[in-house]
Amino acid sequence: MKRLSVAGLAALAIIVLAGLVAGCGGTANNKGIKIGMVYELTGNTASYGTSAANGAKLAFKEINAAGGVLGKQLDIITADNKGEPSESTNAMAKVISQDKVVAVTGFTVSSCGIAASAVAEANKIPFVAAATVNPKVTVDERTGKVKDYTFRACFIDSFQGKVGADFALKGLKARKAAVMVDNSSDYSKGLAEIFRGAFAAGGGQIVAQEAYLQKDQDYKPILTKLKAQNPDMIYIPGYYEDVGKIIKQARELGIAAPILGADAWDSPKLVELSGPQAANNTYFTNFYSTEDKNPASNKFVEAYKKEYGQIPDSMAAMGYDAANLLADAIKRANSTDANIIREALAATKNFKSVSGEMNLNATHDAVRGVVILELKDGKQVYKQTIKP
Known part of the structure; x- marks a missing residue:
């Protein structure tokens, strides 16, 4: 459905x-x-x-x-x-x-x-x-x-996606980005489109984009394609259940590049699925933090x-x-x-x-x-x- x-x-x-x-x-x-x-x-x-x-x-x-x-x-x-x-x-x-x-x-x-x-x-x-x-x-x-x-x-995504792209360019110093998008999600497709446009407008290059569907289990074929393009970072605007598995499999393939996402990452289950060490060097945009006093x-x-x-x-x-x-x-x-x-x-x-x-x-x-x-x-x- x-x-x-x-x-x-x-x-x-x-x-x-x-x-x-x-x-x-x-x-x-x-x-x-x-x-x-x-x-x-x-x-x-x-x-x-x-x-x-x-x-x-x-x-x-x-x-x-x-x-x-x-x-x-x-x-x-x-x-x-x-x-x-x-x-x-x-x-x-x-x-x-x-x-x-x-x-x-x-x-x-x-x-x-x-x-x-x-x-x-x-x-x-x-x-x-x-x-x-x-x-x-x-x-x-x-x-x-x-x-x-x-x-x-x-x-809305038009602001969040631009903030993500700006952080990738300035905070992560990335010039080449790969994107993984959930083709079964309006949320993911919309954010990916905004990120791509803003990243390119800021001087970056999108070197690859690959699609997956919610509830997929094996992401290694897609990740292998992305790894071959040697991106400085990977943008994954997906939901926590999928992203946790993607991060785990990416690290298992030896992908050490920063991984960036958005608000749908915000669940403790993401780290449970990826593992704490695999989730290092990952970032996401969000609505709120208790540390923002x-x-x-x-x-x-x-x-x-x-x-x-x-x-x-x-x-x-x-x-x-x-x-x-x-x-x-x-x-x-x-x-x-x-x-x-x-x-x-x-x-x-x-x-x-x-x-x-x-x-x-x-x-x-x-x-x-x-x-x-x-x-x-x-x-x-x-x-x-x-x-x-």
Whole structure:
């Protein structure tokens, strides 16, 4: 299912689901305001979704403890999209049509967020995605029009990919780069395209590009081809489960060059799969680091540690930000009317995210910094934050 066209899935979602749920507005009754929370709680990307959901639950708990929103408690309706676009449309349809939510937050996988946004748009329900970076989440790829009801708390690939290329050129001093792209992922293909363009524009040369598919197991034939081109570094904008295996096999082949990736690397499972030593000399761009200090981040880290007994990762931070962003918009709207909430979201300025002040731009995307992290002996080491 991951290999189906996301555009096709989105169109199918609109056709099949719009008739089922169109016109089903959310509710704010005397008991509370219903908010949908849809994440990847099972499947290959459950590590992301579980962390983000934990961050969101913490945010909603804090909001309710402080008196809720508009004098009411937030009633959170949770659904699992299983990391699949088709399941994402089903989950969105459920929380909108059956549970009558006022708005929805969630999603860490771009293909899932793209599919889900079609349902939100068809039913005119505000949707704040947490960590879906593909531009097609908020902009209709067929028309180029900004989606009315879809927003996100994260930066987009066009910024992250350029930051990655700049770091490769200046931080890693690379002049020849090879690229491995997951051809079954809109996320990976989009980032790879942006990285290639920015790297070449900065004076670098792309000496090779090879494709793989999610859940492949043997990457050595591809890596052997890349090794033959003697690149200064390899760019792999893939998901942690695949990347961990790729890094391990690359080092086994004697590839010592730096390997660079993006936010989808952010899972402890990557190092479990690659091994700590193999993961040395690897880097990735990300949303957040606990080492990037500010008062909002410090408060979040302490609260998360108290709630879950562990340090939050970037997905937890994004889930937390997305939940707070949605609640903040409802407060500013002073209403649970979908259109008024949508207008409040579009007008978001100087929102206090865990990584500092954040605005939403004309395409409903967050304007926020990109963090660069290094993996060293199995641990994430903060290097710098690149501001927009």
